[in-house]
Amino acid sequence: MKHKKAMILDVGGVLATNYTPQFWEALSDEYEVSYEALMQFRKDVRADLWTGAMAESEFWERMSERFQAIDASDARDRLVSAIRPLPALERLAEWRDRASLNILSNHRTEWIAPVLARVYPLADHVIVSAEAGCRKPEPEIYGRMDACLADFADILYVDDTNNNLPQGAALGWRTLLADESGAWIARAEAWLKAE
Incomplete structure (x- = not known):
């Protein structure tokens, strides 16, 4: 050793x-989506997302289904670029x-x-x-x-x-x-x- x-x-x-909370705040502002609703979504998917029970693609699909105004591709780019x-x-x-x-x-x-x-x-x-x-x-x-x-x-x-x-x-x-x-x-x- x-x-x-x-x-x-x-x-x-x-x-x-950390990409939070800035990522979620930016999505709320850019797409005019309730920040509280985004936080509820985050809470709903967090365990499955962090443990791999949910594929990354499913995370973005669920986000798009719940918040149709959000462009999932743009959101992903924002998230990844926020991690420096x-x-x-x-x-x-x-x-x-x-x-x-x-x-x-x-x-x-x-x-x-x-x-x-x-x-x-x-x-x-x-x-x-x-x-x-x-x-x-x-x-x-x-x-x-x-x-x-x-x-x-x-x-x-x-x-x-x-x-x-x-x-x-x-x-x-x-x-x-x-x-x-x-x-x-x-x-x-x-x-x-x-x-």
């Missing part, structure tokens, strides 16, 4: 921007020299493909909810990652959603909430450099 430490990183809000790299993505190669890097994300691989293309060469394990068939904060997805990291005693888990952290803490992982300003990066790097 090359490293004693392992780092688990979320994608949205940690390595790349954050500063931590640029630090992965450096971090890889100090710890095993791992990804645990509630997402669709189709939407984060450009980010994953940069991550795959550096990460030891990548678990994306839509491929795993389970999502955070369900214990199963954390258990899968924990099994991959059984040889590591010092694990840091970084997520931008506070509700996702307790499951990691229950497994003995250190947890760190990623803030929008990126101040979490200094704390993560201090952990990486500590003996």
